[in-house]
Structures are given as structure tokens and as C-alpha cells.
Amino acid sequence: MAGPFEWLLPHAWVVVLLPAIGFLAVAAAGRDKNRRSWWLDGGAIFGIGTVAASAVISFLVFIEVWVFDDPYISTEPWVWMRFSDPNFYLGTGLHIDGLAALLMFVVSFLSTCIVVYSTAYMHEEGPLRRYYFEIMLFITGMMGMVVVDNYLFAFIFWEMMGLCSYLLIGYWFQKPSAASAAKKAFLVTRAGDILFLFGILLLYSNFHTLNYTKLFEEITAGAHAGTLSAAEMGAVGWAGLLIFGGAVGKSAQFPLHVWLPDAMEGPTTVSALIHAATMVKAGVYITARTLPILVLFPGSLAIIALIGAITAFLAATIALVVYDIKRVLAYSTISQLAYMFIGLGTLGVGPALFHLINHAFFKALLFLGSGSVIHGVHTQDMRQMGGLKHKMKWTYRTMLVGSASLAGFPLASGWWSKDEILTSAATYSPAGGMVTGPLGWFTVPYAGIGWTVFLLGLATAGLTGFYTFRMIYMTFHGKPRYDESKIHAHESPGPMVNVLKVLMAFAALSGAVTVILSMVYPNVFELRIVDEHLHGLATEVPSPLAPIAYLSNPVLYASTFIALAGILIAWMAYQKGFIAPKNLVGVAPDPADPARRVGGSAAGRALFAFFTAKWGMDGMFLKIAEFGDGGIARASDWVDRRVVDGSTHGLGRIAFGGSDALRKTADGIVRNYTAWIVGGLALSLLLLKFVVPAVAGGG
Amino acid sequence: MIPLSWYLYAAAVLFCIGFWAVTRRQNAIMILIGIELMLNAANINLVAFAYYRGDLGGLTFAAISIAVAAAELAVGLAIAIVVFKNFRTINTGALTNLKG
Numbered sequence: 001m002a003g004p005f006e007w008l009l010p011h012a013w014v015v016v017l018l019p020a021i022g023f024l025a026v027a028a029a030g031r032d033k034n035r036r037s038w039w040l041d042g043g044a045i046f047g048i049g050t051v052a053a054s055a056v057i058s059f060l061v062f063i064e065v066w067v068f069d070d071p072y073i074s075t076e077p078w079v080w081m082r083f084s085d086p087n088f089y090l091g092t093g094l095h096i097d098g099l100a101a102l103l104m105f106v107v108s109f110l111s112t113c114i115v116v117y118s119t120a121y122m123h124e125e126g127p128l129r130r131y132y133f134e135i136m137l138f139i140t141g142m143m144g145m146v147v148v149d150n151y152l153f154a155f156i157f158w159e160m161m162g163l164c165s166y167l168l169i170g171y172w173f174q175k176p177s178a179a180s181a182a183k184k185a186f187l188v189t190r191a192g193d194i195l196f197l198f199g200i201l202l203l204y205s206n207f208h209t210l211n212y213t214k215l216f217e218e219i220t221a222g223a224h225a226g227t228l229s230a231a232e233m234g235a236v237g238w239a240g241l242l243i244f245g246g247a248v249g250k251s252a253q254f255p256l257h258v259w260l261p262d263a264m265e266g267p268t269t270v271s272a273l274i275h276a277a278t279m280v281k282a283g284v285y286i287t288a289r290t291l292p293i294l295v296l297f298p299g300s301l302a303i304i305a306l307i308g309a310i311t312a313f314l315a316a317t318i319a320l321v322v323y324d325i326k327r328v329l330a331y332s333t334i335s336q337l338a339y340m341f342i343g344l345g346t347l348g349v350g351p352a353l354f355h356l357i358n359h360a361f362f363k364a365l366l367f368l369g370s371g372s373v374i375h376g377v378h379t380q381d382m383r384q385m386g387g388l389k390h391k392m393k394w395t396y397r398t399m400l401v402g403s404a405s406l407a408g409f410p411l412a413s414g415w416w417s418k419d420e421i422l423t424s425a426a427t428y429s430p431a432g433g434m435v436t437g438p439l440g441w442f443t444v445p446y447a448g449i450g451w452t453v454f455l456l457g458l459a460t461a462g463l464t465g466f467y468t469f470r471m472i473y474m475t476f477h478g479k480p481r482y483d484e485s486k487i488h489a490h491e492s493p494g495p496m497v498n499v500l501k502v503l504m505a506f507a508a509l510s511g512a513v514t515v516i517l518s519m520v521y522p523n524v525f526e527l528r529i530v531d532e533h534l535h536g537l538a539t540e541v542p543s544p545l546a547p548i549a550y551l552s553n554p555v556l557y558a559s560t561f562i563a564l565a566g567i568l569i570a571w572m573a574y575q576k577g578f579i580a581p582k583n584l585v586g587v588a589p590d591p592a593d594p595a596r597r598v599g600g601s602a603a604g605r606a607l608f609a610f611f612t613a614k615w616g617m618d619g620m621f622l623k624i625a626e627f628g629d630g631g632i633a634r635a636s637d638w639v640d641r642r643v644v645d646g647s648t649h650g651l652g653r654i655a656f657g658g659s660d661a662l663r664k665t666a667d668g669i670v671r672n673y674t675a676w677i678v679g680g681l682a683l684s685l686l687l688l689k690f691v692v693p694a695v696a697g698g699g
Numbered sequence: 700m701i702p703l704s705w706y707l708y709a710a711a712v713l714f715c716i717g718f719w720a721v722t723r724r725q726n727a728i729m730i731l732i733g734i735e736l737m738l739n740a741a742n743i744n745l746v747a748f749a750y751y752r753g754d755l756g757g758l759t760f761a762a763i764s765i766a767v768a769a770a771e772l773a774v775g776l777a778i779a780i781v782v783f784k785n786f787r788t789i790n791t792g793a794l795t796n797l798k799g
Contacts, residue, residue, distance in 0.1 A: 668795030670730070671722045678718070 003068025005060045012061050015054045016144045022050030023136035030129035042128025044119045047136050055108035065101035072096045095149030098528030103146040106360045107278045111139045114273040117499040138164035142278050150210040151200045161279050169266040181262035188259040192249015199242030206235045216292040220533045223296050240293040240300050251283025251337045254311040264326040268371030276333045277364040284340045292533040298430035302449050305345025309456035312338035316463035321611040324380045325370045328471050339421050348424025350525030355417035361510050362405035365503040369399035372492040387480040391489040394497045396476045398504040407468040408563035413511030423555045425454045461559045465566025473574035706747035714740035727779040727789040738768045
């Protein structure tokens with residue numbers, strides 16, 4: 001069905017071009033030194049202008065695709081490089097279906113908000129031109145990755161985002177911790193990217209195309225007709241898992257989640273934009289994109305769901321004991337992204353993407369709110385905050401809305417989507433009830449996996465409620481724990497607060513509006529987002545459209561109850577003091593080392609230390625790195641010492657030894673020299689007489 | 700008539716005596732004498748072959764060789780004198796400054 005903005009769709013590449021122009025304009029015209037205006041310094045105005053224009057166009061495209069159900073998939077690609085084989089080209093067309101349009105809108109909108117917020121937040125922080133330059137390049141990469149129609153270009157833009165993530169985490173590269181966090185993020189995500197690349201190569205070598213539409217049609221048709229060979233099916237299965245491996249790196253899932261908390265070394269705006277709202281969603285996007293392949297292998301889906309469940313629980317437990325406000329949010333980001341993977345792994349594609357939008361809004365809001373708090377009290381440690389409720393009214397209100405949403409407070413946006421994801425986890429079961437792992441290594445009943453995924457997801461809902469409100473109470477309630485004579489906490493300047501208010505509106509309403517939208521357009525998520533190859537496979541989730549079915553869903557009550565219980569415990573522990581946390585986990589005499597505690601119960605202390613040590617994951621990676629890298633280093637050292645140095649030293653030793661032996665003959669006694677001469681002459685004559693004729697062969 | 704081989708044997712004996720003197724004696728003068736003996740052994744060969752072949756080429760070579768030997772002996776004796784002035788000895792066994 002054609003809508004009023006149909007003419008716009010073939011030109012939708014403009015949404016990528018505009019940030020690219022902004023990026024070039026910032027590079028060309030941005031100036032660091034000019035400290036007169038927030039809007040001009042560092043070329044911010046070019047960034048805001050182009051991103052805002054891109055956001056407007058994206059919104060029109062979104063309306064066209066979603067409201068008028070008019071997806072656009074270009075038939076003729078724009079070709080960058082052509083090779084002798086006509087099927088082999090480097091180039092891309094546009095692939096704007098519901099999934100892409102949704103991401104386009106969310107990314108460009110949040111980017112606009114955050115660039116505006118940055119004008120105030122970043123003003124005194126550092127070189128602005130470099131900041132906007134990198135932010136604009138990032139937005140270009142993200143928008144590009146969303147609209148392209150093949151894996152190769154998606155990968156190119158994907159790497160572009162990886163580069164910008166590295167640059168922006170290391171924005172304060174003079175700080176050793178920031179430089180090392182940037183390196184860590186780059187290397188860890190690179191591990192995933194290698195897998196992604198191998199997946200792409202595997203698909204290309206088997207099907208000679210990377211175009212989404214052609215690839216999925218060929219594979220789906222071949223798999224259903226049974227015309228694909230066993231080797232090709234194996235390649236598809238592995239390619240799906242490898243591409244998911246790329247998503248594991250980018251979206252910080254277990255076991256590659258370790259980079260995201262450290263990425264908080266970057267400016268808060270960067271954390272909000274890249275490490276909460278957009279870039280980390282790229283993994284969810286590419287997995288959702290790849291679902292038509294993954295769905296052929298229930299074992300792959302089970303792995304995705306299981307990894308999601310483990311990550312969700314692990315990250316939530318770590319968030320319980322973290323004192324850095326940004327790290328609480330970072331772990332909650334990992335945990336919430338994991339929910340989306342649970343959704344995808346149980347074929348709740350609609351719920352997963354619904355949660356993606358909600359999370360993008362409320363997490364951007366929470367991060368920007370925490371940025372405002374940090375701006376006010378100049379610390380990230382929640383133990384040195386408290387009582388900010390009255391000093392930063394709007395920051396408090398906006399963050400409260402974001403937290404309610406994150407914690408799954410009834411009717412807040414996160415509540416709708418989290419319940420749907422959990423419902424999907426509870427109801428999904430693959431055909432036959434058995435799943436087979438990759439290469440057919442094992443076949444197990446799905447029920448055990450399904451229950452594990454569902455129960456871990458449910459437990460995470462409670463933990464989320466607890467740590468979210470622990471953050472709120474520690475930051476805004478109680479008595480100030482900072483030195484009030486030195487730090488004058490104050491509300492943040494205009495652009496920051498205004499952006500917070502806008503985001504608060506979106507975070508508060510994104511859930512309800514989407515639900516209302518789905519009443520006007522029944523099953524809008526399922527129909528717009530779910531790839532046509534998946535229609536009929538994706539789990540039907542109860543929607544508020546059918547109130548009876550919705551309200552008779554036991555999962556809804558279970559998850560709401562558990563989330564509320566978590567909030568209640570946080571309230572009792574940190575607001576009212578009914579439960580003193582120190583009775584359980586003791587107190588840390590040295591605030592810099594919270595893992596060393598006295599008092600409390602032994603089990604509580606042990607759990608606290610375990611969570612603070614991040615389940616030993618970082619330490620384990622260090623051990624692996626030391627084992628692997630150390631082994632390689634020792635081997636290289638051995639080769640260097642023994643082979644390289646050995647050969648040069650050996651040559652030297654041969655020369656010295658030889659000359660030592662030879663100099664004995666130069667004894668300075670003339671008659672011995674004579675003897676050598678005559679002996680040499682005699683030997684030469686003998687050679688001439690006997691050996692030379694023999695060698696020359698009688699000639 | 701004396702056969703050619705007798706001359707060659709005599710020359711060979713003379714050469715060996717000269718070679719023995721050059722390699723075994725330490726006195727520079729004796730070494731020079733040894734060299735003279737070896738040269739003259741070669742001269743005897745040249746003259747003997749010239750006589751038996753009946754041409755004068757060998758005799759010419761012998762004459763040139765004697766002249767060169769005289770010149771060489773002059774240089775050799777001069778070196779011996781300089782060595783004696785510097786080291787108060789012409790014993791080549793003691794002159795080992797070039798020992799490596």
C-alpha cells in the first residue's frame with residue numbers, strides 16, 4: 001500500500017549521506033578554540049543540523065513503512081566495484097523493511113537528542129571538534145548499517161561503528177584507564193567481528209550472494225524443498241551461529257560482555273548514544289535480520305536464548321554490587337540486551353524489537369540523567385551522592401521515569417516489552433520438542449533449556465527492579481554524602497534538561513503508544529518486523545488487543561510481581577532502612593576496595609566478592625590472555641634468542657674460532673711461511689696433474 | 700757423452716740442498732745462499748736442456764736468471780743488514796714480531 005511519502009523511499013540513502021556531510025563539515029569548519037557559543041563550538045551546529053534533517057527524513061520513512069505498510073527493497077544495487085563475474089560486485093541497494101525503518105527512526109532521533117545534549121555537557125570537557133567528528137562518523141556508520149541490503153556492506157558499516165566506539169571510549173586518551181578500556185573494547189568486539197566475517201564468507205562461498213532477499217529466498221526455499229546438500233545446510237547453520245557470534249561481541253553478550261562496563265570510561269554522552277541506545281543494538285538488529293536462517297536450526301535458537309538468559313542474569317547480579325552509577329547502567333544495558341536475545345532466541349521477534357525501542361529511549365534517558373548528575377556533583381560514585389532530589393528536580397523526575405521503565409513498573413514502557421519477552425520464552429517450543437546442537441553433536445529435549453531461560457529471565461526481572469531503585473535511592477534520596485561546602489550540586493543547563501524532558505516523554509510513552517498503535521494496526525510488530533519467511537513461525541504473544549487473553553497470562557503476573565518485589569526490597573533497604581545491607585554483606589573499611597568487607601554473614605560476603613569480581617570473567621580472560629599471549633610471547637622470545645640471535649652469534653663464533661685456528665699458522669717464522677708456500681705450490685701442482693684432468697674428463 | 704739425466708739429477712740434488720737450507724736454516728745469510736742454490740739448480744736445467752736441444756734460448760734465460768739472482772741477492776743482503784741494525788741479529792727464528 002502506497003502512502004504519501006512513497007516518493008521518498010528510493011532516496012532514503014540521504015539519511016546516511018546527511019550525517020556524512022555533517023562529519024565532513026565538522027572536520028572542515030569545526031573549531032576548538034572558539035569558546036563563545038555552545039552551538040558553534042567544535043562545529044556542533046553542522047552535526048545537529050544534518051542529524052536532525054536525517055531524523056526528520058527517517059521519521060517520514062518510518063511512517064511510510066509502518067503506517068502504510070510499504071517496505072522498499074531496491075532492485076538495482078548501486079555498484080561501487082564491478083568484477084568479471086556479474087554476480088560478484090561490491091555495492092549495495094536499500095533494504096528498508098519494518099525492521100530497518102524502526103532502527104532508522106530510533107537511531108537518528110536519539111542521535112539528534114544526544115548531539116544537542118552534548119553541546120552543554122561536553123562544552124568544558126575537551127577538544128570538541130574531534131568529539132563531533134567522531135560522533136558524526138559513528139552516526140553515519142549506524143545509519144548505513146541499517147539501510148544496506150547485504151551482509152558485506154553491513155559489515156563495513158559495522159566496523160566503522162567499531163572504530164568510532166574505540167575512538168570515543170578513548171576520547172580522554174591521556175587517562176591510562178580510558179586508553180586501556182578503548183583497547184579492550186576494540187579487541188573484544190574484534191573477536192566477535194572475526195566470527196561475523198567468517199559467517200559472511202561461508203554464506204558467500206556457498207550461495208554466491210550476500211544480498212539479504214536473494215540469500216534468504218534461496219536458503220529458505222532450498223531448505224523446505226530439501227534441495228540443499230548436507231554440506232550447504234551445515235554451512236548455513238554455522239554461518240547463522242557465526243553471525244550471531246558477531247552480535248555477541250557487538251551487543252556485549254556472555255562471554256564477550258567484558259568490554260561494555262569498561263567502555264564507561266568515555267564521555268557519558270558517548271555511553272548513552274553508542275553503548276546503550278544504538279551501537280550495541282546493532283547485534284540485536286543483525287541477529288533479527290539473520291533469523292530466517294537461524295530459524296531453520298532450533299539448536300541455534302536455543303543457544304541464542306541460553307546465552308541471552310545467562311548474560312541477563314550474570315549482568316544483573318553484578319549490577320547489584322557496583323557503586324559507579326554509570327557502571328550500574330552499563331550492566332543493566334548488558335542485561336536488557338540479553339532480554340532481547342532471549343526474545344529472538346524464542347522467536348519473540350516482535351517483543352524483542354519492542355523492547356529494543358523502549359530500551360533505547362529509557363536507557364538513553366538514564367545515561368543522560370546520570371550525565372546530568374555527574375555534571376552536578378563531579379563524581380560517579382553513588383556512595384558520594386545522595387539527597388540530590390531537591391537540588392536536581394528535573395534530573396530526578398526524568399530518571400525516575402526511566403528507572404520505572406527499566407525496572408518494569410506496571411504501565412511503564414519496559415513493563416510491556418519485558419513481559420512479552422518472558423511470555424515468549426515461556427511459551428516457545430520448537431517442533432518435536434527436541435533441539436539438535438551444531439553439527440548434530442547432541443540432541444536434547446528443549447523443555448530443560450526453555451525452563452532455564454524462562455526462570456533466569458524471571459529472576460533477572462527481580463534483580464533489575466532491585467538494582468535500579470538502589471541506584472535511585474542512593475543517588476537522589478537520603479542525606480547528601482558529598483562535602484556540601486565544596487560541591488554545590490546544581491541543576492544542569494538548559495539543553496541538557498530539555499533533552500531529558502523530551503526523552504522522558506518518549507520513555508514514558510513508547511510502550512503505551514506502541515500498544516495503542518498495535519490496536520489500530522493489529523499485530524503491527526509481528527507483521528512489520530518479522531521477515532516474511534518467518535510468518536507463521538514466530539510465537540504468537542498475547543497482546544492488549546485481546547484483553548481477556550492478555551490478562552489471563554500468568555507470566556504477566558509473575559514478572560510484575562517479581563519486579564515489584566525487587567523494587568520493594570530496594571525501598572526497604574535503601575530508603576527506609578528496614579533491612580540493612582550491612583547485616584548481610586558487611587561494610588568495606590576501604591571504599592576503594594569494596595570487595596574486602598568486614599561484618600555481615602560469610603555467605604553474603606562471599607557472594608558480594610564474587611559479584612564484585614564480575615564472576616571472575618575478567619580474571620579468566622586475563623588468564624587466557626596470559627596463557628595464550630604469554631605462550632606466544634615466550635615462543636617468540638625463544639625463537640628470537642635461539643634462532644635469530646643464535647644464528648648471528650653462531651656465525652660470529654665460527655668466524656672467531658676459525659681465525660683463532662688460522663692465526664696459529666701465522667707464527668712470524670719465515671721458514672714456516674716458506675714451507676706453507678712450497679707446500680701450497682706442491683699441492684697445486686698435484687691438483688693440476690691428477691685432479692683437474694679427472695674432473696675435466698679427459699678433454 | 701754424459702746423459703741428460705745426470706745433469707737433471709745433479710740439479711735436483713742441488714735444489715733439494717737449497718730447499719733444505721731455506722726451510723731449515725735460521726740464519727738469513729744461509730737462507731739467501733739456499734735461494735741461490737735453488738736458482739742455480741734451475742739454471743743448470745736450463746743450460747742442460749739448451750745444450751741437448753741445440754738452441755740458445757735456454758742459455759739466454761740462464762744469463763737473465765743469473766742477473767736477476769744478483770739483483771735479488773743485493774736486495775736480500777740489504778734487508779739482512781737493516782734487520783741486523785734494528786735487531787742486532789739476523790736469526791730469522793728470533794724475528795717473530797709479525798706473529799699473529
